[in-house]
Amino acid sequence: MKRRNFIQAISAAVLAMSGFAFNAAAALPAIDVYKSATCGCCSKWIEHLQANGFKVNAHDVPSPSDYRSKFGMPQELGSCHSARVDGYALEGHVPASEVKRLLAERPKAKGLAVPAMPLGSPGMEVDGARSDPYDVLLVKADGSHSVYRHYDGAPAKNAAGSAAQMKPAMTEGEIKKVDKAAGKLTIKHGPITNLDMPGMTMAFRVKEAAMIDQVKPGDKIRFAADKTGGALTVVKIETMN
Structure with a gap:
């Protein structure tokens, strides 16, 4: 009897943990991404978000920069795509981990930006190539920004990777x-x-x-x-x- 109760308790705990993980993933809001139809790195960034539990609604548009302006992101922080999630703007190749942090902390801000297209950021990986150092920026309501997190770069791993650039x-x-x-x-x-x-x-x-x-x-x-x-x-x- 005790053994059966122990097994039932363990099973219940496992189910509870599985349910918690499922609910946590289900609780993530959808991300709307506005990109060019021909942008390969934008599609790779979407795959990165999906692999980290986000549902993504991808929108192929003639001018993604129009959405950067619409969301109030400064043009100088621009990248190849703009996105919107739960009231926040996302510009560029922002790591999914920083998006989750943003949603958990709920700072008073327009959103996050990774200006330009840093090599090695999510969606910009090239096998064997160097990774550029870059900052994820927290963009405030007045357009000013601060470093939300810094990512270090890394040198190319081999000659083929260098040649790929x-x-x-x-x-x-x-x-x-x-x-x-x-x-x-x-x-x-x-x-x-x-x-x-x-x-x-x-x-x-x-x-x-x-x-x-x-x-x-x-x-x-x-x-x-x-x-x-x-x-x-x-x-x-x-x-x-």
């Missing part, structure tokens, strides 16, 4: 904004193959300050962009006008 290629675009004080150009551009970035509107730093003076809003350009110091950076630019 493509050299910058020229891409066509249009200058939408020139911010000389910040040293940034906002460019509406086509796909940037070396960054696995689909066409969108994005703010870029410039490698050389003189590049800012070469262009004005409305200019048609050809440019090359790369990751420099963890930031999307224009490394070469020429006008087409």
